[in-house]
Amino acid sequence: MSISMLKKILIGKPLKTSELGEQKLNKLKALAVLSSDALSSVAYGTEQILIVLATINVVAFWYSIPIAIGVLVLLTALILSYRQIIYAYPHGGGAYIVSRSNLGENPGLIAGGSLLVDYILTVAVSVSAGTDAITSAFPGLHNFKVIIACLLVVFITILNLRGVTESASVLAYPVYLFVFALLLLIGVGTWKIATGQVPADLHTPIGTAVPGISLFLLLRAFSSGCSALTGVEAISNAVPNFKEPAAKNAANTLLMMGVILAILFSGITFLAYWLGIVPKAEETVVSQIASEIFGRNLLYYFIQGTTALILVLAANTGFSAFPLLAVNLASDKYIPRMFLIRGDRLGYSNGIITLGIASIMLIIAFRGEVEHLIPLYAVGVFIPFTLSQSGMIVKWLREKPAGWLYKLTVNLIGALISLTVVIIFFTTKFSQVWSVLIFLPVIVFVFHRIKHHYEAVGEQLRIHPNEESLKLEGNVVIVPVAGITKVVENSLNYARLIGDTVIPVYVAFDRESEKRMEEKWKEWKPDIRLVTLYSQYRSIMKPLARFIDLAEEKAAENKYTLTVLIPQFITKKRWHDILHNQSGLLLRLYLLYQKNVIVTTVPYRLKK
Incomplete structure (x- = not known):
């Protein structure tokens, strides 16, 4: 099977540029693609709070309720703030564009760099957490979690290479199934608590004195809980992916995501507190809650299955936002231009592939341990949060549009909390x-x-109207030859077409072969003078390089162009290449980067 056929099977047939409009997302699909990261963080946000509180005592678990309220206040401020960013900057870019436009170049680059790394962490954390959910239900797979996580990243990368709408169609079902599953868990759990089916003595009453508790520890638990807010900014980065009116659709999708996230996070935190759930290394908090509410039955595995799916597919938020942010940075010439190129399926495939490889490396480096990845992940989000809100404050103070005081207040609150x-x-x-x-x-x-x-390259390539171009008088063509063959004959014929002077050069490793070659050449091509070079150390490159240096100096003096024409035979089958020396290829690479000459290859194709 050819590479092109395998590519078509995995990614699909190429799309026309005119089909780009069909790759835009409606609100329901966008909610699935761009909110999966934020919604999935419900599965580990509460757990991160409890892990910190557990360092004191289970008695301290009641603090998870006020901490959760603090997280919800921050969520509200961020949703309101990012709605304003979407309307103010409808072309996407989020924190990077806002910070760069209002705070300056370096703050913008800090925001952009933070988000690029954060999206890599998004994929690593989401897939690792999803793998944890799988191994909680099937403990026998625990030792293979790194391999499982890497394979899942490969799957999501391929899915995204197939295009935005195709990945959205696949993602919509797991995301909405997860929301339904958690609403069912929260609903049934709350009903059982209200009807007295759950004992009231499993938890510590709110307000109970906790020996050893400190503000430092509570703040640490709050910061861990803020991991539930990662991914909130993704919609503002991806506004161009929405159908028109893009800004309005993006703002409404952001609001929907905020409401769902608040309900799910509040419900899971309340159930974990009421049921007295203690975090375990081998089983997630959501798994324990589902086990307590439903037992290990079909509904339990439905909860775990949808949780694992959403956690794994939450990585798709990174795959949706990373390429678009990379496009903004590449447009401003801060990262390679290759990130501007659309692939066969109209997605920014270089960004997608880069993200997939980087996240796999991160999973292997951290062995898929979520608790080691999350602090980096969360701080990488809140730095851009702070910069973007600060940038909006500067914008409102500078422009003072209608209602600017309200907008300023919203962004000021968001900036202060994020900071x-x-x-x-x-x-x-x-x-x-x-x-x-x-x-x-x-x-x-x-x-x-x-x-x-890029600026240096642009300056060197720019044409200046008043600058005189160098007028050349002719072309000297040097042809390295390894013997008398059809390949050499073909190259000499072409050299005569393009050159005023043709100089074939032969490098001999001993005097006898040098003499034999000169005699054969006189019989074969007496009208073309052959130059022979003796290499006592059996190197082709060094004597050729010295000869080309001399020829280059002479060509410059006489205003001639110097061309090195390399004969190259092309084998019928690729594997045949390993049976032949690749001296022509090596010489080409050397000359391109070392010498101020034109390098041309003349292919001669073998038929068998």
Whole structure:
């Protein structure tokens, strides 16, 4: 099977550029694609709060309720803030565009770099958490979780390479099934609590004194709970993916996501508190709640199955937002231009593939441990949150549109809370997030170096009207030859067509072969003078390079172009290449990067 056939089977047949409009998303599909990360974080947000509180005592678990209320306040501020960003910047880009436009280049690059890394972490965390849900239901698979996670990333990468609408169609069902499953779990659990079917003594009453509790620990638990808010910004980055009116549809989708997220997070936190759930390494909190409410029956496996699906497919938020953010950065020349190219299915395939490879490397490096990835993941989100809200404050103060005081207040509250969360992260979890202080400056430095390169290239390629171009008098063609063959004959014939002077060059490893070649050449092509070079160390490159250097100097003096024409025979089958020396290819690579000459290859195709 050929590579092109395999590609068509995995990714699908190429789409025409004119079909781009058909790849836009309606609100229901966009909610599935762009909200799956935020909604899925419900499965581990509450658990992260309880893990911190468990370091004191189970008596401290009642604090999960006020902490959850604090998280909901932050969620409300972020939803209102990002709705304003969507309307103010309807072309997408989110925190990067807002920060760069209002705060300056470096704040914009910090926001953009943070989000690029965060989307890689989104994929790694989501897939690792989904794998945990699978191994909670099937403990025998626990030792294979890294392999399972990597295979799932490959699956999602292929799904996204098939196109936005196709991945949305696949994702819609698991996302809505997950929402239904958790609403069913919360509904049945609340009903059992209300009707007295669940004992009231499984939890510590709210307000119970907890020896050893501290503000430091509560802030640490709050920052862990804020992991439930990751992914909120994805919709503002991907506004161009929506059907028209794009901004209105994106804002409404963001509101729907916020309402669903608030209900699910509140319900899971309340049930975990009431049932006295204690976090376990081998079983997730959602699994324990489902087991308590339904027992290990079909409904339990339905809950676990949909949770695992949403956690794995939540990675799709990263695959939707990362390529679009990369497009904005590449348009501004901060990352390679290859991220601007659309693939066969009209998606930005280079961004998708880069994200898939990077997330697999991260999963392997951290062995799929969610609790080690989440602090980096969360702090990577809240830095752009803070910068984007601050950027909007500057925008409203500068422009003062109608109703600007309300808008300013919303963004000011969002900025202050986000900044507080960032400070809490660095204060309470410095040992886990210190690397952010290293990789963010490195990323910004790399961005600047890439832009400097593009600007330098542009300056060198730009045509200046008043600048005189160098007029050349002719073309000298050097043809390296390895013997007297049809390949060489074919190359010499072409060299005569393009060159005023043709100089065949032969490198001999001993004097006898040098003499034999000169004699044969005089009989074969007496009208073309052969230059022979002796290489006592059996190197082709060095004597050729020295000869080309001399020819280059002479050509410059006489205003001649110097061309090195490399004869190359092409084998009928690819595997035949390994049976032949690739000296022509090596010489081409050497000359392209080392010498100021034109390099041309003349192919001669073998028929058998």
